[in-house]
Amino acid sequence: MATPSVATTHTDASKAHRLGELREFLMSRRARVSPAEAGLPDGGARRRTPGLRREEVAVLAGVGASWYQWLEQGRDISVSPQVLDSVARVLKLSSAERRHLYVLAGLNPPAPEVAQDDWAMCEGLHRLINTWMPYPAHIMDAYWNCVMYNDAAASVLGMRSETSENCLLTFFSDPIYRARATSWQRNAPQVVAMYRAACSEHPQDDGFSAVIAEARSTSAEFAELWERRDILPGGQVAKEIEHPVVGTLFLESTQLKVPARPDLTIVMHTPMPGAGSDEGEAVDTAGKLAWLASPEGRRGSIYPVAG
The missing domain is CATH 3.30.450.180 (Beta-Lactamase)
Incomplete structure (x- = not known):
């Protein structure tokens, strides 16, 4: 069996780090958005999840619940700019945060914009x-x-x-x-x-x-x-x-x-x-x-x- 090269090992480690950062970033941004801010009922005292639930983000972004769960778990899945833009919209990401999301997902980031x-x-x-x-x-x-x-x-x-x-x-x-x-x-x-x-x-x-x-x-x-x-x-x-x-x-x-x-x-x-x-x-x-x-x-x- 061939031994993995140093370059391959480094690439795999970099990818694992990037996907781990993607997981932590999406979880932190999801926790910032309240149901009321997303146009959803807050659920009152019964709600224990800070911010939005994964399923709610998926519905609001128009993507499958399993797909979004895999994305937030940092799995190595295919993503498109259109879907990332939908997720960014639901999570109310700034222009800089949206570009960061693209980079963490392994896509070329969009052109920078001037924030309000x-x-x-x-x-x-x-x-x-x-x-x-x-x-x-x-x-x-x-x-x-x-x-x-x-x-x-x-x-x-x-x-x-x-x-x-x-x-x-x-x-x-x-x-x-x-x-x-x-x-x-x-x-x-x-x-x-x-x-x-x-x-x-x-x-x-x-x-x-x-x-x-x-x-x-x-x-x-x-x-x-x-x-x-x-x-x-x-x-x-x-x-x-x-x-x-x-x-x-x-x-x-x-x-x-x-x-x-x-x-x-x-x-x-x-x-x-x-x-x-x-x-x-x-x-x-x-x-x-x-x-x-x-x-x-x-x-x-x-x-x-x-x-």
């Missing part, structure tokens, strides 16, 4: 990017529409009300950006590839389609780069900005995600050495950014720069 209580996070995120001063920072939605930006993004990157609110369109159509961003030619293919990656999971989304159509109609360069079909995940972009007041700035933008707000991306800029420069250049960029944010710098910086 997390829509108010923008105020806290605004405080976050303001704390990043004197370095530029802004926040984009899924389509790269600019949601908010700090003062440094306005003075250094030229974010202003008269430009397009969409960062991709601004990149290709803002003349000030094109004149000041000396790294534009190098960055353009990366920016387009990152946008294609952002919209690749939503091929039928009209919001992405509208941005792409406008970019195609206003920029032949975008249209050419888009046809390359390059894909890059959102990450870091090195930028060289020729600011009309303080001169050359070497910046690195980093895209950050907040799990509770998957519809938003925080883009934070940090000073960095330029190509072929020494470490002193990074210190110089940081000093220039600090000066631009000072009262003296605010008075002296009157020309916006897009980026």
Whole structure:
């Protein structure tokens, strides 16, 4: 008889752990939902089960009682997204809990959603990017529409009300950006590839389609780069900005995600050495950014720069 491999043993142990977690998770969620919350009579003092009974969950979810019992016992059975969604609805799972249920059941989780209580996070995120001063920072939605930006993004990157609110369109159509961003030619293919990656999971989304159509109609360069079909995940972009007041700035933008707000991306800029420069250049960029944010710098910086 062949001896089980180490990989097989590890896989079996991981699966057993996952199914055990599924059992404990479903039992704990079922205990939280009262019969009244599920639209059932509470049974009065005769009821000894906290929350719903297994049979009640099965009836409300439209599945067999034996099947649900096997699911909650952590048996290795076949499940479908539709059935898990029915169970999640009965157990009143949040978006995060629903994704967790999928993972424990061995299925690919659905796309994350913004929970009702997390829509108010923008105020806290605004405080976050303001704390990043004197370095530029802004926040984009899924389509790269600019949601908010700090003062440094306005003075250094030229974010202003008269430009397009969409960062991709601004990149290709803002003349000030094109004149000041000396790294534009190098960055353009990366920016387009990152946008294609952002919209690749939503091929039928009209919001992405509208941005792409406008970019195609206003920029032949975008249209050419888009046809390359390059894909890059959102990450870091090195930028060289020729600011009309303080001169050359070497910046690195980093895209950050907040799990509770998957519809938003925080883009934070940090000073960095330029190509072929020494470490002193990074210190110089940081000093220039600090000066631009000072009262003296605010008075002296009157020309916006897009980026």
